[in-house]
Amino acid sequence: MLKDIRRNRVDVVIIVCVLIFAASSLLAVFSATFATESVIWNSTFSRQVLWIIMGLFIGAIITFIPPAWIASSAYKLYIILIILLFLTYFMGSGVGSRRWLSILGLNIQVSEFMKPVLVVVLARFLAKDYRTPDRPDVLFAVSMLVFLPFILVLQQPDLGTSLVYLVVLLPVFYWRGLSPFVIFVLCSPMITFFASFNFWTFFIVILLISAILYLSRRGRVFFTVVFLFNIAIGIIAPIAWNSLHVYQKQRILTFLGLSSDPQGVGYQIIQSKVAIGSGGLFGKGVLQGTQTQLRFLPAQHTDFIFSVIAEELGFIGAILLLAVFMIFLVRGIYIASTTKDQFTGLLTIGLVTVFAFQIVVNIGMTVGIMPVTGIPLPFISYGGSSMLTCMIMAGLIANTSLHRYKLY
Amino acid sequence: MIVDQKKYAFYALITLAFLALTLQLANLQIFERRKYLRHSQRNRIRSIIVQPKRGTIFDRNGVVLVENMPSYSVSAIPYESAKDDSLFYHIAGILRQDVHEIQNKIQSARGPFTPIKLARDVEFSALIRIEEQKLDFPGILFDVEPKRHYPAGVRAPHLFGYIGEISQSELRIKGNDGLQKGDIIGKKGLEKIYDRTLRGKAGYAYHEVDALGRVVRDLDIGEESHPVSGNDLYLALDGKLQKQAEEMFDQKNGGVVLLDVRNGGVLVDCSKPDYDPFIFSGTLEMDAWRELINDPDKPLYDRMIQSTFPPGSTFKLVLATAALQNKAVNLTEKTVCNGYVRLGNRIFNCWKKDGHGAVDFMEAIKRSCNVYFYRLMPRVGVDAWAAYAQDFGFGKVTGIDLANESSGNQPNREYLDQIYGKNGWSTGMLYNMAIGQGDVLVTPLQMAQLAMIIANKGRYYQPHVLDRTYNAESKRTIPFQPVGKSTELVSEEAYDVIRKAMLSVVNEEGGTGRASWLRDVLVAGKTGTAQNPHGESHAWFIGFAPFDKPQVAVCVFVENGGGGGAVAAPLAGEMLKAYFRQKDTLTAAL
Structure with a gap:
């Protein structure tokens, strides 16, 4: 016990990582907007400075809040954000989509703030001992908690962010003790989804799923429910696909190599790869990246900010940033594994999942191995909502690290 | 665990x-670094063709006749502008073009980042509207292109011609190797003939461009080449006289050619009706073009060199010379003109119904007696007559430096046999041809050339519009080398007689060309009134001045104008007067 009390302090690794991210973000945003705004102290850059300072401040506050407060305010915050998402649906703004809600003159992307709140809600819900994840009613309730914001954000449309919500589910379940078999059952609709566009692949996949279900010997009712659900997915999927926006379909198709689109999304990926590739081992130097400075890079201060870093700082710079991200995530998992408390453990693992998913998908997108989904790079991309959300989430992880050996 | x-x-x-x-x-x-590095360099460096400055056209005194003025063209970068369809409707509205046309143009672009021209010679007001709404028009650019304008107010469209975008077929012509789609070349007139002189050579510049194709800065990578400006043309043309001629012939069909007999330079080449060459310098409205080609007066044709007409009595000079040289005529011998000649059952009239009475050779030319020349024709014979006509340059082009010159028609025995059959043609036909009617067809330029030949007593020059070219960079002037020629059949003595006869036409009592008489300068000439089946007679006058040391030869032609003496001669006199007055003021100024 003595040993534990000694360790009970804010995790320095997390703090240092966040500070490194903040510095990298300032450098990258400065470089990415240098050519556009021409004035050295440009407004985009100065806004980002403001977001970072605000974020660090908020993160610091959150670090020291008693975890019990966080848990107790979870549902209230969730309901407030759901209402705000509804409001965004009716009075939101944005180019070709409705993502921003204007509150007190500030344009807020509610879906960003939903990320930590959703994780907190899930952790809070599953933290109760009797809510074991193998209970169908628990599974259903949790799925509903996720589906509501998922649907609201998907129709904005913001496929990327809504996927983040979805992705949190499984790791959190797994951490709560869900068996890998059930995870397979939960994943099966996704497989069915992709298989459903061709009758024969659909047929084979359904056969395979049925076989595994049968061999698991979980009873007739279970078999029937899962089987019918998969069938339903197979029927609904093509219809859902057709209701997707053209550009969303295009993005997915382009990524899958099914559509040649030299001027659209494919163009973004090509320009990003050219920027990164031409950076080489050591990079072209800050403000020297021709792709960046001549703005061949699409959304270079937001979604494609990693390309800016990779072009100007090269492989070395990119790998260093990746390493810090890796340390941050691994540290987060470590913190989750050391906390004695179910709630903070689930909370931290959920947050790490959000970070990991966004980092991998965003960087994967810039290097051309993931589809273009419009997910920002945590801590680095320009944007107030994104930056504040990341800082809140980092604050929550730091909070766990501070309280992990304390039972309350 | x-x-x-x-x-x-x-x-x-x-x-x-x-x-x-x-x-x-x-x-x-x-x-894969190398591949992407190459990519990124190609991405940002764009080679841009820098169009050369097209040469200016001056008159002989250095007055600017044709020069460049800026016009604005609007282009689109497909990648940027194709994102939003409503933009096309907007732009189409401003440019007053069809939306589909604009979309087609954008689709035909070479690449998503290569600007494609949407419209040339855009009105300034449209430009302002685009500039004002710049943010709503991503990828829409405009640039400045030269277009031709005519500051001196000299139209001379048949001389200057016009320029335009190179066509597919023109691209394949040899000598156009360096050109590419969208380039501007000379299409007609001097712009076409001297296109390669005027055109210059395009240069290449390397620009660093951003993703919108906007030039960020010029690159100095040592591979660029500067454009070479085209050479300037200095014409033999006298802009002031040309303008005066154009005013003189306003509302008339016809024109005037004024040649410098000392070198063959074309001082004036005015053909009316004409058109304003400025309408070709921008985008030509389809309606304006249709109107031009459908106009029954054919304003697109240069009547002075492209159209042929019967020369009428001016052509008597040919028969007169042939008769003199062949000794087929006795200068003192008189022929009585009763106003007509009977040939078989046909009657050939003199233009003077009552007849000229007894006329000798000189008198016949002075008073332009048809009967005298009817009778002279059989004595000279068709072969001699045709040979002399050919010696004077009829039946072939003069070789002037303008396109589509007509050679006219000079009948000879071969021609008559071929057209009418060996025995199908009669003396009556010869009678008609003797007075410049029938199958004889000439261009006014050929008639001016005849005047030059007689003025110089056989020595003459191929008419030319260009006087010299000037290279602004090397400051070198290259003079046009006039091609000297001379007649082979006619002796100086014969010319002396003809010249004296022409002098009397203008200066003696009873001469048909009295209206061209000038107080200070001795003018010699010959009138013509060419009957034609299409209406009123064509009025002709050819002449030269001053008599002793000729400087200029003139040919005035008024289509369906009436009598040569009454209509053409005064115009010629006015033209000559203008020439000598201007010359006086010039020498006075010097």
């Missing part, structure tokens, strides 16, 4: 994902 197991599952997953990212990064940045 269960927690540990789960922790490692997470570690493994994250390590795997980051490994994939690292491998792909290494792949891009280390193994």
